[in-house]
Each structure stands twice: as C-alpha cells, then as structure tokens.
Amino acid sequence: MTEFQEKLLQTFKVFADFCKTNDLKYFAAYGTCLGAVRHHGFIPWDDDIDVYMMRDDYERMLSLRDQLDGSIWKISDFRDGGYPYSFGKFYATDCSIWELRQFPLIMGPWIDIFPIDEWIDDNEDVSKLYNDVHYALWNYRKALSSQTWSEIWYDLIHLRGLNGPIKLVKKCFYSPLKRFYFKKAMTMVGKMKMLKGDMFKDWNDPQKKVYKKEWFNSIYELPFEDTSIACPIGYEIISLMNLGII
DSSP states (O other), X not given: OOHHHHHHHHHHHHHHHHHHHTTOOOEEXXXXXXXXXXXXXXXXXXXXXXXXXXXXXXXXXXXXXXGGTTSSEEEEOTTSTTOOOSSEEEEESSSOEEOOTTXXXXXXXXXXXXXXXXXOTTOHHHHHHHHHHHHHHHHHHHHHOOOOHHHHHHHHHTTOTTHHHHHHHIIIIIGGGHHHHHHHHHHHHHHHHHOOOSEEEOTTOTTOOOEEGGGGSSEEEEEETTEEEEEETTHHHHHHHHTTOO
C-alpha cells in the first residue's frame, strides 16, 4: 500500500466500527468491491473507498453523525452548505485534500457512500424521476461551482475553448439560483425515497445499472488488506456489471 492508502484504510476501519456500533449496514461498491475480489485489498491505483448503503441506513447515518463531534472524523452530504456531491462522504480532517479546484471543499481521505433506493425497471415515469433527480443535483452542483471573474475574463480573452463561456454561464445563471436548485434537489430526492419497486438502484450511477434485490439479501465478508470488508452476496455478478462484461 501507499502511505495514502494506509491512511485511507485507517479511515475505513473507523467507518466500519461506526457502522457496527450503530447497526448500520454497508456494502463494498464499484472499484472497492472489485479490489476485494481480485486483490483482497485496494486496486493498486485506487485512491478512495466506495460503499453502498440502503436509503434507510444512509439517512440514519446522517442523523447520528453528531457522535463524531470532537473527533477528527466527519460525515457530509449535499444537504451541508457548500458540499457539491450527490452522495455522502466519511472522511478524516487531520490532513487536507482539495479534490476539485472549482469547489472550495477541503477534506482528508474519504469513504464515498452511495445511497441505494428501490426501483421499478422499464417504467417511463420512474426513468423520468431518475433523470429529474440526476439533473436537479447536477444543477445544484453547478450553482456551487466557484468561478472568479478574473478566471472567466482570462479564459474569454485568451480564447481557451469553451472554458470561459461555461464559467460565465455558471457564474451568472446557476450561482444566483443556488437556493432554488437546492430545494428542487431535496424535492426530487424525497420522491425517490418514497419509490417502492422490485429492484435497487444507485441514482448517482451515470450508467443507469439496476440490481436485483436478492443480491443484497445478505453480506459476504471478503479479506481487504489487513481487515475485511462487507460485500453484497451478489458481489460476483455486480463486479462483472461494473467491469462492463454483462
């Protein structure tokens, strides 16, 4: 492991203990699940840990985050002012990473936490709801983007492709409507939370994959570096889906 991955693994262990203490269930997701299957740990170039969490557990996790007060650990999601992501993060605060230049959000090594909601496949109304949620959160993210006038004028004067016009639109159109987009995002997420169906979906996933409920019926512990990580019982087929094989 790299020094960074060692710190990330420490963050994961604290996250896993927090979940165990509060009876919260999580599942390894995306490259983290694949790393557990292939490498019994990190994919060599990976720099974060991804987990799924069912909606009820995700919301309960947010309600319990004051338990971390006074520690170096923190939980954030888009309902926190200035936080630009549509999913949650569990992270350390004793070191600093500035992930994206346009967002003045600095945090330490993190666990990305993707809430999963119920889903009805091949349903036009549900697909429209998914798109509405996605774009509401994306517009809110653009409204939070920090674009200075000096950056905008520099890009425009030096004809740096579409950078200048895009930043100008974000500055003049999206930014003043930040509160509106936030309310819209909250409304759309509320509707998604009420959906009942026969499948599961992570509405942060741009590939629009859906999962059978039985793949998450139970947990299978896989070795992960010097500890273990909870994977969904259907981890093999989910890994193949994430690789694009099926």
